[in-house]
Amino acid sequence: MGFSLPVLYSLRGDDVPATMRDKNICQLAPYAMRVENSQGRRYPEPAHPYRNDYERDRDRIIHSRAFRRLENKTQVFTQRYSDHFRNRLTHTLEVAQISRTVAKSLGLNADLVESLALVHDVGHPPGGHSGEAELHRLMRQHQDGFDHNLHALRIVESFEQKYAAFPGLNLTFEVREGIIKHSRDYLSIDHPELAEYRLLERPPLEAQLIDIADEIAYNCADLDDGYEAKLLTLPILRESLPVFDRSYRAVDRKYPAAKEKLKFNETLKRLLNALVTDLIESTRQRLARKRIRSLAQVRACPRRLVSLSERVQKEEQELKEFLFVHLYSHQNLNAERRRLTSCIRSLFAYYLRHPQSLPTFYFQQAQKEPLHRVVCDYIAGMTDPYLQEQHRQLLEN
Numbered sequence: 348m349g350f351s352l353p354v355l356y357s358l359r360g361d362d363v364p365a366t367m368r369d370k371n372i373c374q375l376a377p378y379a380m381r382v383e384n385s386q387g388r389r390y391p392e393p394a395h396p397y398r399n400d401y402e403r404d405r406d407r408i409i410h411s412r413a414f415r416r417l418e419n420k421t422q423v424f425t426q427r428y429s430d431h432f433r434n435r436l437t438h439t440l441e442v443a444q445i446s447r448t449v450a451k452s453l454g455l456n457a458d459l460v461e462s463l464a465l466v467h468d469v470g471h472p473p474g475g476h477s478g479e480a481e482l483h484r485l486m487r488q489h490q491d492g493f494d495h496n497l498h499a500l501r502i503v504e505s506f507e508q509k510y511a512a513f514p515g516l517n518l519t520f521e522v523r524e525g526i527i528k529h530s531r532d533y534l535s536i537d538h539p540e541l542a543e544y545r546l547l548e549r550p551p552l553e554a555q556l557i558d559i560a561d562e563i564a565y566n567c568a569d570l571d572d573g574y575e576a577k578l579l580t581l582p583i584l585r586e587s588l589p590v591f592d593r594s595y596r597a598v599d600r601k602y603p604a605a606k607e608k609l610k611f612n613e614t615l616k617r618l619l620n621a622l623v624t625d626l627i628e629s630t631r632q633r634l635a636r637k638r639i640r641s642l643a644q645v646r647a648c649p650r651r652l653v654s655l656s657e658r659v660q661k662e663e664q665e666l667k668e669f670l671f672v673h674l675y676s677h678q679n680l681n682a683e684r685r686r687l688t689s690c691i692r693s694l695f696a697y698y699l700r701h702p703q704s705l706p707t708f709y710f711q712q713a714q715k716e717p718l719h720r721v722v723c724d725y726i727a728g729m730t731d732p733y734l735q736e737q738h739r740q741l742l743e744n
């Protein structure tokens with residue numbers, strides 16, 4: 348490199364002044380996952396001089412192709428709708444930002460949390476949740492299935508071909524474990540290939556918080572984009588969602604002359620803040636009540652420890668149901684979804700009949716694995732525009 352690097356401190360570096368080292372270490376709560384206790388990488392690598400292992404994982408994720416492809420994957424609205432709306436990349440950044448706040452407030456490892464948040468959606472196929480459901484349906488016909496968490500693990504373990512020394516990104520154990528376990532539990536009887544991931548134990552709190560930060564991020568973002576798209580209106584929001592109406596009335600009292608859009612924004616900001624605050628405070632109280640003082644206790648606990656309070660969980664559930672009825676099922680979005688799922692269905696059948704049309708890497712994989720699995724992996728990695736482009740090239744002439 349032609350320039351000198353700034354002086355940065357590693358958490359473990361012996362050259363770091365003791366006060367700085369202690370400060371960094373002391374910020375973590377006793378139940379946090381500490382980078383120096385990591386189970387490490389599949390292919391051992393020497394320590395980096397100025398980034399710890401979780402910071403390094405974060406950088407590998409950001410430099411991966413799967414991460415860049417998030418920009419062209421649908422969250423709720425396709426890009427044809429408007430270029431102001433969230434896509435999976437901007438959603439991912441919102442999850443990372445919320446997760447870091449929660450992690451720091453609870454004394455958790457913010458570097459690990461950031462890596463987990465940035466990687467949490469890389470396994471999503473094109474076409475959002477309906478794309479995932481369609482791929483799963485197609486795979487069921489071959490007595491198999493599709494699951495975006497398992498797909499994300501396959502991406503970081505093998506499909507990313509970037510480094511000369513190893514396949515995949517060679518991420519630390521805790522990031523791979525978090526990819527699998529951040530949103531659900533898997534049984535080893537159904538997934539013997541996941542045996543190394545301590546399936547009988549809960550994941551660290553850093554992984555547990557990702558799922559709820561994800562839900563908070565997309566619920567608030569979908570209200571925002573839905574309102575901007577004029578599919579949701581203020582009267583419907585206020586009438587159907589008491590939690591929204593409460594905040595709106597307070598905002599209206601404080602800024603009676605403000606434009607409706609700004610009052611909406613202020614209400615949404617308060618709602619987001621209230622959800623994140625409740626997540627932090629109720630988790631903190633739960634950890635204290637259960638006297639959780641170590642990672643071992645977190646892992647041994649029969650239930651997950653990061654969650655909203657019961658009252659706010661109920662409100663969040665109402666919010667989800669509202670979005671399902673008034674936004675996700677809206678006919679304007681349905682038409683677009685049907686187009687994408689139909690492309691997935693036709694291309695799946697096409698590649699099964701013409702495996703030689705697959706890129707070399709996937710064609711070679713098909714010598715080792717069932718063809719339907721390889722076809723599924725290939726389609727799942729596509730962005731929405733690439734899926735439609737392949738459909739045009741192969742099936743529309």
Ligand code: MG
Pocket residue numbers: 438442467468561
């Ligand atoms: Mg997400």
